Amino acid sequence: xxxxxxIVSQVLNVDQKKINIESNSNQIKNWDSFxxxxxxxxxxxxxxIKIKSKDYPNLNSIKGLIKIFENN
Amino acid sequence: MLxxxxxxxxxxxxxxxxxxxxxxxxxxxxxxxxxxxxxSLIFYSFHEIRFLPLLLGSIIFNYNIANYLNREKAKFFLxxxxxxxxxxxxxxxxxxxxxxxxxxxxxxxxxxxxxxFPIALSFFTLQQITYLVNCYEEKKNISNFVNYSxxxxxxxxxxxxxxxxxxxxxxxFDELELKKIKLNNLYVGLFIIFIGLFKKVIIxxxxxxxxxxxxxxxxxxxxxxxxxxxxxFTLQFYYDFSSYSDIAIGSALLLNFNIPNNFNSPLRSTSxxxxxQRWHISLSNFINHYMYIPILKKIRNFNLYKNFFVIxxxxxxxxxxxxxxxxxxxxxxxxGIGLGFNHIFRSYNIKVNKILSWIxxxxxxxxxxxxxxxxxxxxxxxxxxxxFYFKNYELIQFSDLWSNLSYSHIFIIVISLVGITLKNTxxxxxxxxxxxxNSLIIVFFAVTTLYYLLSRFGFEDKFIYLQF
Numbered sequence: 001x002x003x004x005x006x007i008v009s010q011v012l013n014v015d016q017k018k019i020n021i022e023s024n025s026n027q028i029k030n031w032d033s034f035x036x037x038x039x040x041x042x043x044x045x046x047x048x049i050k051i052k053s054k055d056y057p058n059l060n061s062i063k064g065l066i067k068i069f070e071n072n
Numbered sequence: 073m074l075x076x077x078x079x080x081x082x083x084x085x086x087x088x089x090x091x092x093x094x095x096x097x098x099x100x101x102x103x104x105x106x107x108x109x110x111x112s113l114i115f116y117s118f119h120e121i122r123f124l125p126l127l128l129g130s131i132i133f134n135y136n137i138a139n140y141l142n143r144e145k146a147k148f149f150l151x152x153x154x155x156x157x158x159x160x161x162x163x164x165x166x167x168x169x170x171x172x173x174x175x176x177x178x179x180x181x182x183x184x185x186x187x188x189f190p191i192a193l194s195f196f197t198l199q200q201i202t203y204l205v206n207c208y209e210e211k212k213n214i215s216n217f218v219n220y221s222x223x224x225x226x227x228x229x230x231x232x233x234x235x236x237x238x239x240x241x242x243x244x245f246d247e248l249e250l251k252k253i254k255l256n257n258l259y260v261g262l263f264i265i266f267i268g269l270f271k272k273v274i275i276x277x278x279x280x281x282x283x284x285x286x287x288x289x290x291x292x293x294x295x296x297x298x299x300x301x302x303x304x305f306t307l308q309f310y311y312d313f314s315s316y317s318d319i320a321i322g323s324a325l326l327l328n329f330n331i332p333n334n335f336n337s338p339l340r341s342t343s344x345x346x347x348x349q350r351w352h353i354s355l356s357n358f359i360n361h362y363m364y365i366p367i368l369k370k371i372r373n374f375n376l377y378k379n380f381f382v383i384x385x386x387x388x389x390x391x392x393x394x395x396x397x398x399x400x401x402x403x404x405x406x407x408g409i410g411l412g413f414n415h416i417f418r419s420y421n422i423k424v425n426k427i428l429s430w431i432x433x434x435x436x437x438x439x440x441x442x443x444x445x446x447x448x449x450x451x452x453x454x455x456x457x458x459x460f461y462f463k464n465y466e467l468i469q470f471s472d473l474w475s476n477l478s479y480s481h482i483f484i485i486v487i488s489l490v491g492i493t494l495k496n497t498x499x500x501x502x503x504x505x506x507x508x509x510n511s512l513i514i515v516f517f518a519v520t521t522l523y524y525l526l527s528r529f530g531f532e533d534k535f536i537y538l539q540f
Contacts, residue, residue, distance in 0.1 A: 032345055032416050033360050034379055037368045052209040054239050055200075056361040 011038045024061035073118035075319040076272045096251035112227040123190035134200040138213040161197045169396030192231045202486040232537040234334040234354035251330040261325035266517035268318025271311045273524045279308035298458040316535045330402040333498035339491040342429040344410035380412035403443045
């Protein structure tokens, strides 16, 4: 979870402390489709996973990103 | 058979529900599922029986292509499958558009081909492409033929969406709990259907007469009436399409199927990005998941400026997807530019007052919808000129607006406020409880819409999105 929060905070340029497991794209500014592509690329590179199109609906929250990681 | 017809609401839908749940009650689950496929094909045939072989052929073709996606040359079969789907769509949709444009440059004019566009083709093409991509990623065909046919043909979403993904519905096919009648789903489903029907037959039909008349006589409009007309069309378009989605979602719910929401109060949008997250959500998700992300992932060192051109390209294609008309291309391109700039502004943290953002967004959408509604771009430009190059004497007329406030103006203001402030169907869907007041609302909507449908029996107004 910490790795995912770190990735999201780097991509969105937001302090890590402001992101927790309940965070989602409605609460954090600039978490949009453009940021999601950056999150996908960063997660694939750093967590050595392959994110598929069926995972994309889960891209908009930390919980969803954790789910993507666990399913891979 | 239109959603806003007596045949659909009071004959087709009840018979379908009774047969489906009766077969399930007798534990004939597969036959029950097959019965829904047959009812869906009957529903389609009422629209255009001559294109039924095309629908069936498309299902068989795509399912067979999906069977090849577990092999070494899976990528070839995926590209081949997508290519054939798009080719068929292009042949039916754009052949005469291409001929028309080629004829501009040659002396020996090519004759137009007598092609009728098959209803639902745009939607089941996109939906089946998503399925092929899903199978390619899983390296196998992810469904049996019955479930796949059900997924493509399911009548609530077949003709004009919402575009559903296989993963939206796959867990609902064989869930035994969903094979029994659920009173809550029946209640909420009926509530949503009658809200949708009320929107269509009361609000939209009133607006469409006014809008059609004004767009037909567009040369006689002035500054003030062009604005009223364009705002009326924006409202008509929203209520029309959202009412269609309401009836689709409600119909599916009566059969215990949950299909995704398509609208989330788009009139409240405070940016163009926000607008596309609230308007035709299933198309936005398709664009995002099957065009935008894959393209951007392929671009090395992508940045905001490359992102701008990717969005511009995609939205232009999506504009063209709506139909063979330059107006749709302009509509898509304008939204591409709007979205691209919106991303850039966000990255620079440019802050704009929320009310000002809302005014800019709604006006941008309103202007682009003028292109969407006009017969050709000359007509759209003519109307927009009137909207933005007003003359002094028209300003004087504008100042008289309040003294000339008519019933139609109040109607437009009221339904605008309803669309902006009241709870939308997607939130109602999760909140509606069976009680006296809600039952009264259902009965009121059912009676008023039935009265209206009977008075216009056989002359139902078509939904705007059916033409795409």
